[in-house]
Amino acid sequence: MLLLARQILKAGVCTEKAPEPNDAWHVGGERVQGEILRLLGRALTIRQVDAGSCNGCELEIHALNNPYYNLEGRGVRFVASPRHADMLLVTGPVAANMKIAVQRAYEATPDPKLVVAVGDCGCSGGIFGEGYASCGRVSNVIPVDVAVPGCPPPPLEILRGILSAVAVKRP
Amino acid sequence: MRMADAGLDYRPLAGALPAAVCVVDEAQWSAAAEGFAIAGARLVALWGSDRRDLGEGLVVFAAYAAVDGLACVRLRVAGDPPSYPDVSSRFPAASRMQRALADLLGIRALGAEDERPWLRHGAWPDEFLPLRRDADGTRRFDVEQERYEFVTVAGDGVHEIPVGPIHAGIIEPGHFRFSIVGEKVLRLEQRLGYVHKGIDKRFEGMAIGDAHRLAGRVSGDSTVAFAWAYAMAAESITGCEIPPRAAWLRALLLERERVANHLGDLGALGNDAALAFGLAQFSRLREQWLRANGEILGHRLLMDRVVPGGVAVDPDGGALDRLRRQYDDIEAEVRTLRAIYDEHAGLQDRFQTTGVVKPELAAQLGLTGLAGRASGQAGDLRVDLPCPPYDRLAVKRAGDTRGDVAARVALRFDEMLESLRLLREITKQLPAGDTRRSLQSAAEGFGVGWVEGWRGDVLVALEADGSGLVRRCHCHDPSWQNWPVLEHAVIGNIVPDFPLINKSFNLSYSGQDL
Numbered sequence: 001m002l003l004l005a006r007q008i009l010k011a012g013v014c015t016e017k018a019p020e021p022n023d024a025w026h027v028g029g030e031r032v033q034g035e036i037l038r039l040l041g042r043a044l045t046i047r048q049v050d051a052g053s054c055n056g057c058e059l060e061i062h063a064l065n066n067p068y069y070n071l072e073g074r075g076v077r078f079v080a081s082p083r084h085a086d087m088l089l090v091t092g093p094v095a096a097n098m099k100i101a102v103q104r105a106y107e108a109t110p111d112p113k114l115v116v117a118v119g120d121c122g123c124s125g126g127i128f129g130e131g132y133a134s135c136g137r138v139s140n141v142i143p144v145d146v147a148v149p150g151c152p153p154p155p156l157e158i159l160r161g162i163l164s165a166v167a168v169k170r171p
Numbered sequence: 172m173r174m175a176d177a178g179l180d181y182r183p184l185a186g187a188l189p190a191a192v193c194v195v196d197e198a199q200w201s202a203a204a205e206g207f208a209i210a211g212a213r214l215v216a217l218w219g220s221d222r223r224d225l226g227e228g229l230v231v232f233a234a235y236a237a238v239d240g241l242a243c244v245r246l247r248v249a250g251d252p253p254s255y256p257d258v259s260s261r262f263p264a265a266s267r268m269q270r271a272l273a274d275l276l277g278i279r280a281l282g283a284e285d286e287r288p289w290l291r292h293g294a295w296p297d298e299f300l301p302l303r304r305d306a307d308g309t310r311r312f313d314v315e316q317e318r319y320e321f322v323t324v325a326g327d328g329v330h331e332i333p334v335g336p337i338h339a340g341i342i343e344p345g346h347f348r349f350s351i352v353g354e355k356v357l358r359l360e361q362r363l364g365y366v367h368k369g370i371d372k373r374f375e376g377m378a379i380g381d382a383h384r385l386a387g388r389v390s391g392d393s394t395v396a397f398a399w400a401y402a403m404a405a406e407s408i409t410g411c412e413i414p415p416r417a418a419w420l421r422a423l424l425l426e427r428e429r430v431a432n433h434l435g436d437l438g439a440l441g442n443d444a445a446l447a448f449g450l451a452q453f454s455r456l457r458e459q460w461l462r463a464n465g466e467i468l469g470h471r472l473l474m475d476r477v478v479p480g481g482v483a484v485d486p487d488g489g490a491l492d493r494l495r496r497q498y499d500d501i502e503a504e505v506r507t508l509r510a511i512y513d514e515h516a517g518l519q520d521r522f523q524t525t526g527v528v529k530p531e532l533a534a535q536l537g538l539t540g541l542a543g544r545a546s547g548q549a550g551d552l553r554v555d556l557p558c559p560p561y562d563r564l565a566v567k568r569a570g571d572t573r574g575d576v577a578a579r580v581a582l583r584f585d586e587m588l589e590s591l592r593l594l595r596e597i598t599k600q601l602p603a604g605d606t607r608r609s610l611q612s613a614a615e616g617f618g619v620g621w622v623e624g625w626r627g628d629v630l631v632a633l634e635a636d637g638s639g640l641v642r643r644c645h646c647h648d649p650s651w652q653n654w655p656v657l658e659h660a661v662i663g664n665i666v667p668d669f670p671l672i673n674k675s676f677n678l679s680y681s682g683q684d685l
């Protein structure tokens with residue numbers, strides 16, 4: 001227990017202390033945090049849906065919850081059901097075997113809802129393209145508000161995408 | 172068992188890896204399966220290929236792990252519908268591979284117990300066989316919801332919990348059907364294939380020198396392993412010998428990938444056992460690690476760093492110094508965190524005796540890679556068949572026989588610390604020189620690449636058509652072997668321990684769905 005407490009103290013709060021002060025992320029991150037507070041003033045809940053990705057995008061979405069990006073500390077939370085979600089964060093080309101599940105998740109999400117497609121595959125089908133087993137880009141299957149390119153996009157870009165979608169839908 | 176013991180006439184394949192291929196008849200096909208099974212050798216992969224346009228018919232391949240290399244046997248299948256003798260009675264892990272082969276190529280395993288579709292879910296018609304050369308992979312079909320016959324468990328108080336395909340977290344999709352009584356799991360049946368996106372078909376016609384990008388996206392967490400295996404296969408076919416510096420840099424990338432995944436998993440495992448502290452700490456270290464990847468090696472997940480003919484990175488002395496300093500920092504923190512995990516009673520209570528796979532069962536089912544080593548299976552290609560530079564690094568094999576979550580956690584700590592040692596050694600011994608040679612891409616033939624990724628051994632089997640294009644490429648992830656074992660690991664455990672057990676294996680969906 002003593003070790004644990006000591007480790008917590010030693011690690012400190014890295015959310016406010018990025019390793020390199022000139023790091024472009026750090027500056028951006030702070031701005032993004034302000035934007036979320038300004039635009040939302042409340043929590044945003046996200047249901048992540050892997051529609052067929054290689055899992056690379058999921059790794060970077062996971063990273064949003066690490067202490068550096070501290071997404072949850074900034075009022076954005078991942079939830080277990082689309083029924084609890086304001087936004088779907090969809091990765092991958094939509095695999096044909098996932099098409100029905102993706103449509104159902106979309107239908108289950110209460111209005112008004114936002115959809116952010118993450119990664120080159122979500123934007124265009126990416127390297128997997130379209131074919132017998134791939135429906136290609138997410139917008140081929142459900143309406144998409146914002147598409148974030150990158151293979152995979154780094155966490156900050158995903159965060160920007162989430163924010164852009166929120167900003168678009170605000171009157 | 173050595174390759175020669177099978178009494179078959181193998182043709183050795185060129186390249187960094189001892190491997191050979193042999194064309195067999197049906198009797199030899201079955202005899203090889205029996206021989207390797209009796210000797211306790213592993214089935215590494217089973218796949219098929221359409222070579223009718225070359226007058227060689229439809230063929231099925233099986234690759235076995237012999238003591239002295241990878242033994243591939245190739246059988247021309249006959250009959251209508253075309254079929255070959257089942258090997259799943261000898262190697263249970265073959266069952267799903269055979270089902271996938273039937274879905275994609277229309278080749279049946281004769282005598283197989285389970286012939287339900289595996290990757291075909293109703294999104295394309297039964298008669299469309301995508302991996303036939305004459306099938307147009309760009310065709311689109313209407314998706315229909317197909318009913319799948321799960322095995323049902325009957326009895327007083329037994330009920331089912333269906334989970335997925337979309338899971339309640341940031342995870343890949345798949346369906347789990349639990350049959351439970353009270354909170355105890357009687358049976359788990361997996362249904363995967365949801366993220367099948369036609370990767371094998373997509374490879375057809377790609378340039379040999381470009382397709383490493385697709386191989387590197389079979390499973391995002393193993394991009395270095397797959398890209399290296401692909402490159403190894405391409406270099407085998409084209410007779411390309413990579414510069415020594417490139418081989419060392421590949422090992423640097425592969426060990427960095429291993430450490431990154433172990434850091435992520437150790438945090439998630441702590442979190443799944445309600446120690447959020449673990450996730451916060453390890454995800455912090457993982458982020459530092461990925462940032463160094465991005466800043467020094469050009470990509471956070473190291474995608475497209477391994478290329479056919481070498482590598483696309485060339486860190487200078489200053490960069491290597493930065494990496495070396497990071498090894499020391501991370502190692503100190505990991506050792507502290509290990510001490511915390513080890514002495515945390517609540518955490519150990521969740522880890523120990525949970526999700527046990529005994530060594531006998533692991534051997535019988537062909538459990539491989541990290542999970543295999545936690546259940547008394549010794550295999551580690553870096554030790555058993557070390558290709559350069561591992562032949563100069565004397566990798567220390569990690570192992571455990573407990574086979575529970577605690578063992579799989581301990582393995583990750585052991586292997587991460589060993590990887591950090593290897594990384595220091597690599598930065599010390601890294602030779603100077605070129606990092607890439609050009610590929611004689613017009614070569615024709617068959618080649619394999621086999622690499623010990625963080626999860627286990629990944630295999631890439633490549634056929635080149637002689638005009639610089641991929642004819643057929645099959646990528647095999649160790650998840651094929653390990654998913655079915657997870658069904659056994661959860662029996663008798665309580666439902667709330669499933670996420671923990673599942674995470675301790677951390678298998679790839681995309682890697683097996685292809």
